[in-house]
Amino acid sequence: MPLYLAGSIVASRDQPYGDDDPQVTYASEISDLTHLTEEALQDPGLADVPTNYVDLLGALLSFQGVEIWGEQLDGLNNEEYEVPCPSCSAENFIAFGEYGFFSTTDSMYMEPSTTARQVPLRPQTPAALDGLAQTLYSRALADGQPDIARKFTYVFGNAQCAECDAVFSVEKAIVAQWG
Ligand SMILES: [Zn+2]
Secondary structure, eight states, X not given: OHHHHHHHHHHOSSOTTTTOOHHHHTHHHHHHHHHHHHHHHTOGGGGGXXXXXXXXXXXXXXXXXXXXXXHHTTHXXXXXXXXXXXXXXXXXXXXXXXXXXXXXXXXXXXXTTOOSOXXXXXXXXXXXXXXXXXXXXXXXXXXXXHHHHHHHHHHTSEEEOTTTOOEEEHHHHHHHHHO
C-alpha cells in the first residue's frame, strides 16, 4: 500500500533530499496524504485486518509529524517492544499478545521451554490516558479496533524490569530508545 511507503519516507531520518523538513517542503502533498489516510482508516474492511489498520495509523502519525511513533507503531503488530531498563539497562522484552502480557529478559519467551522470569505488565487505565495515548486509544475504539485500543493501554502503561524490579514507563523507554 503506497500510503505506508509514503509514511515511512516522511518519517525517515535519512532524508535523501537534504536538510529540508518534508513537513514544510511538501506541506500540501502531506496534507493530501493525511486526508487519504484518514479516509482509508474509515474503511470497514479494516476491522478484519488489524495489522493493516496499525500500518495506516503509523502512516497517519508520520504525516502529522509525530516523532518516533510513526515509525515504531508497528511494534503493536509484532506484539512486542524490546527496550533497555532505564535503571539497569537490561534488555526487556515487553510482550502483549498471544503469549501474555509481561516483561522478560528472554528473547525466546515464546518457546514453551523458557524458564526466564515473566513479570506482569501494568496497563494504564483508559481514563488515565492523556495526550497522544488518549488520542490513539479513542481513535482505535471509534474505528472498531478494540484489541488495538487494549494494546495501547499496555504500550502507554508501566512495566517492571525482569532483572532489577524497577518500574518504568514503556512509552518513555520506547521514546528513549528510538528518539
Ligand atoms: Zn532493570
